[in-house]
Amino acid sequence: EDQMKTKQPKVAFSADLGIRGDLGPQNTEITLTFNNIFTNIGNNYNPETGLFTAPVKGVYYFRFTACETQNRQSLGATSNGAVLQLEVGDVVCVKLLLGYTINDSPDNLSIFSGFLIYPLYK
Numbered sequence: 001e002d003q004m005k006t007k008q009p010k011v012a013f014s015a016d017l018g019i020r021g022d023l024g025p026q027n028t029e030i031t032l033t034f035n036n037i038f039t040n041i042g043n044n045y046n047p048e049t050g051l052f053t054a055p056v057k058g059v060y061y062f063r064f065t066a067c068e069t070q071n072r073q074s075l076g077a078t079s080n081g082a083v084l085q086l087e088v089g090d091v092v093c094v095k096l097l098l099g100y101t102i103n104d105s106p107d108n109l110s111i112f113s114g115f116l117i118y119p120l121y122k
Contacts (some may be wrong), residue, residue, distance in 0.1 A: 002104050009042065011060075012041045012042070012115035013112075015034035015036055015038060015051045017102065017110045018033075018034070019104045021104075022101050023102050024099075024100055024101035025098055025101050028098060029098055030095065031051070031095055032093070032096050032102065033048065033049065033095045034047065034094070054088060054089060054090045055088065057087060058087060058116050058118060060083070060114055060116050061081065062112075063083055064094050064110075067102065067103040067105075068101065077109065
């Protein structure tokens with residue numbers, strides 16, 4: 001298959017939590033649902049479940065930023081990113097661990113984003 005003639009799939013999303021205030025602490029681990037969508041090209045991120053499902057085998061980049069609070073005082077932000085090689089149907093999400101709290105506001109402090117860097121054809 002000639003990769004130069006193959007059309008590059010378009011896959012990109014970015015969303016914030018869509019809440020105003022704190023979520024947590026929970027008594028169990030939960031999958032965060034970032035449901036205030038900024039962009040969702042390809043519709044591979046599901047804002048109802050919080051799950052991104054890879055539509056093609058490829059190399060993807062994901063990033064999240066989470067604002068931490070305690071007693072309504074900001075403790076700062078945590079951010080991380082990763083490049084992952086995924087197969088069709090692989091799922092990526094962000095989880096809130098037992099006992100932790102995340103915060104969001106109109107300033108979009110807690111965000112989950114990802115995009116396809118390039119597909120792998122072989």
